[in-house]
Amino acid sequence: MAQVLGLGLSAGIVMADPPRALQVSAAHIPYYVETSGEGVLLDWFGNLTRDLPIDFHIEVFPPKRARLMWETRRVDVYMPMIDGRPEPGVLISEPLFHQNDHAFVRVGTEPVCSWEALAERHLKLGLTEGYAYPDGMQVVLGEDTGQTAEWVNGDDLNLRKLVAGRIDVFIGEYYSGLAMIREMRLEESVMVSPCPLARREVGIAMKDTQSNRLLMEELNRRIRERQSADSLEKRLRQFVMAELPSSAWAESGWGGTAHAVRHTP
Template identity: 30%
Template sequence: MLKKLFILMAAIGFVLSAASVNAEQTVILSNGEYPPFFSQSLQNNGIGSHIIREAFALEGISVEYEYMPWKRALTMTRDGYYDGAVGFRTSPKREETFFVSDPVLHIETVVFHRMGDQFDWKKLEDLASLKIGATNGYLIIDILKPLVKQHGGKLDIALTDIINMKKLLAGRIDIFPCEKKVGLHLLRTHFTPEQMQQISFHPKPLLDNKLHVLFSRNKASGSQLRESFNRGLKKLREKESYAQHLEECYTHEAIP
């Protein structure tokens, strides 16, 4: 009888162990509005959100997103309220504070300006005497702040990219550095064709950068989650359909 009981308990233990191994883990990531890459209202929450979800899925991990302003997402993730924060550039300071993933997306920040202005620039100092719109929580603020202070310009910080684009249109700021696809998406979806014709961008990239997932160092699982995500991202990119799928997602969002 005891022998049978022992065998039964061993069998149950094996089943529970197998179930535990196969149980899907869930991570909670902070997210924000940065369409067409990240947005609560877009299909699959935007191409960046979709890539992150698919990469984790290849490691048996499901993803839940919670949306908030970008600065709050960074702060709350740093403090351990979330497993990670999606869609951030890296910097030496952020690498000290977070476990930084492999790059998720390549982005290009350009300078938007009013069509009638005779605007040109070659180096950052050429921008530093102007009134520059910037969005709260973006890395560009840290880059431009010392230059603006030195050359007599001004940083006008707003909560969202939409507010900054409206300020540019109204002449309340001189220029607005913004990711090119993000800026064009905003113009298409929030402004009239007549207003769109009043805004242009300089072809010279201000920043040529990449977006990452930042995993909290205040979560015991932070380093392990980064490793799992990087493995899943590598598997995803090795799929033959990946490049085609990425192109289809961009086309769906009508990104030039």
């Protein structure tokens, strides 16, 4: 027998026996999504959904495959959705946080604070496979600039190439980039340019069904409630800036109902 939870929804989210299951495709992003139940984003998501009558079956894929799983609708939920736009059959949550894309350069070199400056200086550019780069990258890699880029399978490889002088700059997400610099002990060798090249909204995408609309309404209410006291942005700052040994970067699992499978390329 179904039991209505006291969540204040007009139609109600019901407690089913067993709970309703949703398949989640999560893109592997260092320190955000490691394995199901680990990483700042999944830890926060687990707290956000802790008492909901939903069994989230989370699978972690390399970014390209995670996106493909969502675009072919083989899963019910996809995260993180960067700069998601409304489209038929898709629900997009309110922003969980804003992703800032920065240029990482060697200590002692000039910071890069705009796409135009990056294109004009003809720097050796390192990019990461599967990373969803913002539209400004088209300015840098356009036919008129003559700029080329070297692609590798991981930000850690780009950091090593940067320190070795094989590239001059790589573009990455602010918090995960700082955390990786800390873990690799490269604070004396690599710095992040102070101004973001892009600032983008990050949310959750979900198939548009009647039951998912109710779920998304409740998730959005909880996201709004946490914007001051327990925002994901605040968690990220604490996570990166805390004085932790490298072995402590990955937070413990959130203890919710999730079944983890991590897929490699």
